[in-house]
Amino acid sequence: MKEKTAEEIVLEIKDKSELMVDLAYSSILYDNKTIAKEVYDLENAVDSLYQILQKKSLEDVQNGKHSINDALTFLRIAHAGEQIADAAQEIADVELRDVELHPILKMSIREADVVFTKVEVKPQSILCGKTLGELKLASETGMMVIAMRHKDKWLYGPNKNTKIDPDDILFAKGPEDGEKHLIDLAAATSNEI
Amino acid sequence: MKEKKRRSIFGRLQRTPKWKKEEFTELEYEPTSVKELLTEMKDISELIIDLAYSAVLFDSDDIAEEVKYLDVRMDKLNYDIRMMAMMAARTKEDAEQLAGILQVAEAAESISNAAGDIANLLSLKEKTRPILPKILKQADESLFRVKVSSKSKACNQKIGGLKVESETGMRIIAIRRGDCWIYNPRSGTNLKADDWLIVRGTDDGYIDLNKFLKGQLKVLE
Helix, strand or coil: CCHHHHHHHHHHHHHHHHHHHHHHCCCCCCCCCHHHHHHHHHHHHHHHHHHHHHHHHHHHCCCCCHHHHHHHHHHHHHHHHHHHHHHHHHHHHHHHHCCCCCCCHHHHHHHHHCCCEEECCCCCCCCCCCCCHCCCCCCCCEEEEEEEECEEEEEECCCCCCCCCCEEEEEEEEHHHHHHHHHHHHCCCCCCC | HHHHHHHCCCCCCCCCCCHHHHHCCCCCCCCCCCHHHHHHHHHHHHHHHHHHHHHHHHCHHHHHHHHHHHHHHHHHHHHHHHHHHHHHHHHHHHHHHHHHHHHHHHHHCCCCCCHHHHHHHHCCCCCCCCCHHHHCCCCCCCCEEEEECCCCCCCCCEHHCCCHHHHHHEEEEEEEEEEEEEECCCCEEEEEECCCCEEEEEEEHHHHEEEEEEEECCCCC
C-alpha cells in the first residue's frame, strides 16, 4: 500500500472528525449505543492518524519536501481536528453511561437546524440495489447518509460506491423538508428522486 | 514603514469587532430554558466548524472574525446552561441526568474552541496561507463560493422557497452582500443579485446550484 501523504492524513482527520460529531449527536437522538461505540473507535483512529502525521511531517521537513511553516500548519489544523474528535467522544460518552438520557437532550438535537433521521429501506423502494453515487441522494434530497446498518453490520461514513440493499437502515442528516422526501423514497410511497 | 503602520493604527476611528464587544459585556443571569440554550449550542458547534474551514479556504478575515464571535458567544451560553442546570437539580436523579446535558454542552464548547484555533491560523505571521486551500479542496464534502447573477431566478427569492438544500444538497452557511455578511441564513432570508454565497456540499450539487445561480437553469430540481 502506498504511504499516505501528509495532506491526505490531514484531510482524513478532518473528514473523520466531522463524521464523528454527526454520529455522536445521532447516537443521543436515537439512544443508540452501537453508534456511540463507533465514535470511540473512530477517536482511536483519529489519534493514531495524528501520531502518524506528526512523524510524517517531521520527516517531510527533514527531506525538504515541506517547509517548517507548512508542516506546522498541517499539525495545527490536525490538532484542531483531533480536539473536535475528542469533543465528539465526550458526547458519545453521555450515551454510553448507564443513566437515562434527559429528555431535553433529544429535544434539542431534534429541534436544531439540521435534523437527523433514521429510515428503513423497504424491498420495493427504488433505492434498493443502487449505489449512493448513482442515486445522487445527497444532492437530490439534501440528506447525507452518515451511517447505515446492513443486517448486523454497520457502515459508517459510506461513500458514493456504497450500495443500498433492501431492509438496510439509513441514518442521514439534512434539512427538514429533505427528511420527508427520504422517508417517502425509503418507504416506497414515492419513486421520484 | 513602521511609522506609517503606526499611523494607520492610531489616531483613527476604529470599529470594535463584534467578538470583542461580546467578550466585554457583563455576564448577566438571564433565565432561558436549558433546551433553547442547548439547541443554540448544538447549532453553533456545527456551523462554526464549517465557518472556520471556510475562513481558511477563502482566506477571509471577516469569516474568521465571525468564528471568534461565535466562540465567545458559546462561552456565554455554556455559562448560562450551567447556571440553569444547577437551579433545576432537585434530586440525585435530576443531577445525574443534568450532568449529561452539561457534558454535551461542554463538548460543544470544545468544538468551538477548536474551530477558533483553525480560524486563528489566518492571523499567524508565518506565510502558511497558500498551502491550506490546497489541502481543503480535496475533501469529500467541500466548501464553495458562488455568486448570484442578476439573471438568475433566485434573485429576491427566499432560501426556504427555493428549497436550495433539499434540491441540491448544498447548505448555505454564509452570504456576503456588499460589505455585510449574513451567517447561517434562515429559510426566510432573501437572496439578492450579486450576493456571494458560501455553500457546503458535494460536487454534483455545486454544479447544479452554480448553473441555477448563473441563470442557466430556470428551476432547481
